[in-house]
Amino acid sequence: MRRLLLLAPLLLLTAGCGMFQDSNDEATDAARAVARTAGERLHGQRPRTAEEVGRSASLIDGVEVLRLTGTSTHDGDGVEVVVRTSGSAYDERFDLDEITVLRCFAIRVSPKSEWREEPRDADCPDGPALTFAPPPEPPRLPSEQLRAKLPRVPKDGRVDEAEVRRTLAALDLHREIRTEVKAESGRVGVLLSVQGNGFDPQDCVLARVAPGATEVWVPTRIQRMPGEGGCSIGNALHPVPPPH
16 A cells, blocks of 8 residues: 555656646647648749748748758759747646747758648757848839720721730830730730739739720739639630629
């Protein structure tokens, strides 16, 4: 009986340590989930510099960027980002006290990396989180200038694609503005766009020159979200109605 009494405190201590470890594991899993989400948002095929990757990661809620390795996503093994995230769990031993941990993970950003690739555990580098200058403002798309310069064709007339292209060339557009022109069924569609970041609405202007009507417009915000197809030459020729 005396031996059992001596073992009892040890058993309680061991059980308590197990619960503490479980709470830490749960908090670490929560921190890893934040890093995994960051990896998903950084994943993509578009070439980016390490600076661009780091800036994008630093803008994700709950993520601090501590180290960048590599020069660009398409060079060598790509860019490795070491991020610090936090996670919380409840420790039931102490009246549901919340435990919060800080953990670091390495995320690889490369065309060769897999979607939802698991972030690796990493040692947290010394020093503060990296900071990044704001990205340069994208060039303004000249929608009013485009509306004023595009040709007006009579209802019984014929749209000249070459004339539309000459009009765009005369606008002397910023080199970062991408243009696309396509003729179809007697109409000519025009797309002006700038490269988006893959998360926010893309900047674009659409135009359509047809006999009796020349139109210039900006698609709705939801249509300009990645994957929605609003910023496409197809939407210029065959506009999709905005969602209600």
